[in-house]
Amino acid sequence: MASVHFLNVAPGDCTIIRHVSGRVSMIDICDGNIKEEPRKAILEKAALRRLLGNFRMCKYPTNPILYAKSLGITRIFRFILTHPDMDHMDGLDVLADEIGITNFWHTGVQREAPDFSSCPYNEADWNRYESLRDGRESGVNTLKHLAGVYFQFANRIENAEGGGDGLYILAPDDALVAAASDDGDINDGSYVLLYRSAGGRVLIPGDAHDATWEYVLKHYESDVANCSVMIAPHHGRGSDRSFDFLDQIRPKLTLFGCAPSEHLAYDAWSQRKLAVITSNQAGNIVLEVADQALDVYVENAVFAEVCKADCLKTNAQGYIYLRRINNTAE
Numbered sequence: 001m002a003s004v005h006f007l008n009v010a011p012g013d014c015t016i017i018r019h020v021s022g023r024v025s026m027i028d029i030c031d032g033n034i035k036e037e038p039r040k041a042i043l044e045k046a047a048l049r050r051l052l053g054n055f056r057m058c059k060y061p062t063n064p065i066l067y068a069k070s071l072g073i074t075r076i077f078r079f080i081l082t083h084p085d086m087d088h089m090d091g092l093d094v095l096a097d098e099i100g101i102t103n104f105w106h107t108g109v110q111r112e113a114p115d116f117s118s119c120p121y122n123e124a125d126w127n128r129y130e131s132l133r134d135g136r137e138s139g140v141n142t143l144k145h146l147a148g149v150y151f152q153f154a155n156r157i158e159n160a161e162g163g164g165d166g167l168y169i170l171a172p173d174d175a176l177v178a179a180a181s182d183d184g185d186i187n188d189g190s191y192v193l194l195y196r197s198a199g200g201r202v203l204i205p206g207d208a209h210d211a212t213w214e215y216v217l218k219h220y221e222s223d224v225a226n227c228s229v230m231i232a233p234h235h236g237r238g239s240d241r242s243f244d245f246l247d248q249i250r251p252k253l254t255l256f257g258c259a260p261s262e263h264l265a266y267d268a269w270s271q272r273k274l275a276v277i278t279s280n281q282a283g284n285i286v287l288e289v290a291d292q293a294l295d296v297y298v299e300n301a302v303f304a305e306v307c308k309a310d311c312l313k314t315n316a317q318g319y320i321y322l323r324r325i326n327n328t329a330e
Contacts (some may be wrong), residue, residue: 002197004069004229004287006100006297007062008279010258011235012087014064015117015204016073017195019130019165023077023153027193027204032091036063039299043283048301058285059260061212065095067125067284071317072131078103078154082206083190084111084129086121086260101140104132107172108144108203109189119199142318146172147219154330167194169204179211187234194220199227199289203251209257213245224249228325229296232256236264239245252325253277253296255285277322286319287307292327 005016012030019025036042042060066242068076079101082088085291091279095101113130116123137325147169150156171178171192180189190206203224208216216224225248231273234241235257242260254269269276283299297319298304304320313321 001203002144002199002289004195004202004294005066005067006231006255006279006285006287007067008057008080008258008283008285009064010058010061010062010279012085012090012137013082013206013231013235013257014066014134015231017165017167018071018073019099021165022024023165024068024073024075025067025078025080025165025167026095027080027191028082028088028206029079029092029095030087030090031061031063032065032094034061034126036061036064036066043300046283046300055281055300057300057303058280060283063091063256065091065098068099070185075099078105080105080131080191080193081129082193082204083107083109083114083186084133084184085207086114086119086125088206089125089129091125093122093124093280095158096128096132096137096140101132101137103143104137105140105143105191106133107146107177107189107191109172109177109186111186127249145169146177147171147215163322167197168194168246168275169224169323170194170216171208173215176212176215176302185209187239192216194223194227198327199292199294200252200325202287202294203227203230203249204231205231205233207239209233209239211241213242217245217248227251228253228327230254232276233263235259235264238248238263238265238268240263246272246274251269255279264300282322284319286315286317288315290324294325294327296322298322 007014009030015027017025067169187207187209193200193204230251
């Protein structure tokens with residue numbers, strides 16, 4: 001059974017897809033360098049410290065490397081870096097050493113290395129990124145594919161027919177990458193990925209900004225409109241962006257990452273009456289591909305109870321079933 005794991009990390013992103021093929025994709029990583037308490041103890045603390053309307057799960061982030069190991073993942077078939085911001089590669093060095101990467105995707109957008117004397121991230125992660133990007137890692141295949149490319153395993157099977165692991169690149173194109181590299185706004189050089197599963201379409205847009213959304217809607221509107229699930233761009237931050245793209249996409253459910261609440265663009269979704277679940281509410285979120293649907297499971301039992309979920313219905317991880325998103329008009 002295929003599944004999508006949206007991890008509770010702060011302040012970046014990490015999504016793991018376990019494909020029907022058995023291959024594993026990881027899209028970005030954050031908090032790969034933290035020490036994590038056992039999740040049971042974390043959930044107990046979160047329940048005790050819950051404030052009215054605030055489930056506080058962002059106080060207890062997940063280490064994606066430990067999470068992947070808990071699922072029995074022994075190799076990342078493809079690591080996809082949406083763009084080279086440190087909160088999307090935090091833990092890359094340890095991931096490459098302890099689990100390993102077979103294929104590394106990047107868009108080719110250029111930026112200077114951060115000043116690590118005043119940066120909370122590890123220089124080792126940046127150095128590993130450069131090594132992977134430049135093809136200097138033995139046993140790792142580095143790919144720089146852009147919008148519209150069809151290739152084996154991602155969206156083609158071995159005999160060149162469509163399908164593969166259902167991963168499609170919708171952005172950026174060469175022009176977006178060049179502009180992002182030139183003006184330093186690398187968010188518009190971010191990957192926008194569409195995962196097509198039997199249960200529905202999941203849109204994964206990294207930190208895509210306005211120019212990227214204009215491009216996606218011009219070239220791929222029918223592919224993204226009314227998708228089952230969208231991960232909010234830039235973790236759900238307002239980021240001085242236009243949210244007009246929501247009028248065309250209208251996702252059935254959007255997943256927000258961790259950021260200070262005053263920076264999150266809740267209003268853009270609520271004004272359009274679009275459903276949202278946040279990492280701060282749910283902790284880790286898992287989408288399991290069911291019969292023409294995606295079943296949504298959440299880590300945080302307290303949030304599930306407030307949502308009046310059937311807390312006896314759980315998945316293999318013990319996460320609680322919250323709702324089903326039917327795959328209609330796909």
